[in-house]
Amino acid sequence: MTSAASSVARSDLAELRRLKSLLPPELQSWVTIEPASGVNPPLITCEEIGKDEVEIQIDLARWDQLAKDQRNLLFWHEVARIQNDTIPRDGWEMAALAIGLGGAVGELWVQDGLLLMLALGLCAFSGWRLYRRNNSEKVLKEAIAADERAIALATRFGYELPNAYKSLGSALKLLIEQAPNRRQRKRYELRLQALKKSAAKAKARMQAMQNDIAAES
Numbered sequence: 001m002t003s004a005a006s007s008v009a010r011s012d013l014a015e016l017r018r019l020k021s022l023l024p025p026e027l028q029s030w031v032t033i034e035p036a037s038g039v040n041p042p043l044i045t046c047e048e049i050g051k052d053e054v055e056i057q058i059d060l061a062r063w064d065q066l067a068k069d070q071r072n073l074l075f076w077h078e079v080a081r082i083q084n085d086t087i088p089r090d091g092w093e094m095a096a097l098a099i100g101l102g103g104a105v106g107e108l109w110v111q112d113g114l115l116l117m118l119a120l121g122l123c124a125f126s127g128w129r130l131y132r133r134n135n136s137e138k139v140l141k142e143a144i145a146a147d148e149r150a151i152a153l154a155t156r157f158g159y160e161l162p163n164a165y166k167s168l169g170s171a172l173k174l175l176i177e178q179a180p181n182r183r184q185r186k187r188y189e190l191r192l193q194a195l196k197k198s199a200a201k202a203k204a205r206m207q208a209m210q211n212d213i214a215a216e217s
Helices: 002-021 068-083 093-110 113-134 136-156 161-178 182-216
Strands: 031-035 044-050 053-058
Touching (some): 002 031, 002 053, 044 068, 068 136, 136 182, 161 182
16 A cells, blocks of 8 residues: 555656656746645646745646646646736735725724725725736636647647647547536637637648748749
8 A cells, every 4th residue: 555655656756857847948947846735626727826936736636647748738838827927826906905895894984085985996996906807708818828828838849730739629628528617618618619720720821831832842
């Protein structure tokens, strides 16, 4: 039993080291890769854990069930989010909203009109910022942009363009099947649709280039 656990632990460490080698050199000094903790964590995600420090977290038990190419493309999607500066941060908005709400309640009690308006203004501004940051359309656009950049990263690491698209597409199909709720499934489906359109455009560009080369020769 102990031997089996040790074997799994060694396998997990080897996978984390392998993924570290897939980071672009410019990110290796400040991006870390760790096993996910908690109950039912996401398959893979990333978050800012300090100034100029980002952590990619992976549910290694589920991760191991994916093919290597699928893992690579999903990993590069998270790397692309870091490069695009679209990872979640502990912002000031929630704290400001709480302060604003507390201040509004307090000013209602003491009936200070000016301070009440300032507190309500703080609530409105922080609430708008939270909505903007978590807007589903914005989140989807950022995910699609990260998919595009993940394809570019794959080619940087030696993938042929069609194979990069196929690997990410198959990974998204698997995520669709495993999605815990309809909302998450829909988001993966929209990403897959956008990926297919991008792949079709890339194929058309490659075909046009080949035709031009053939015409010149």
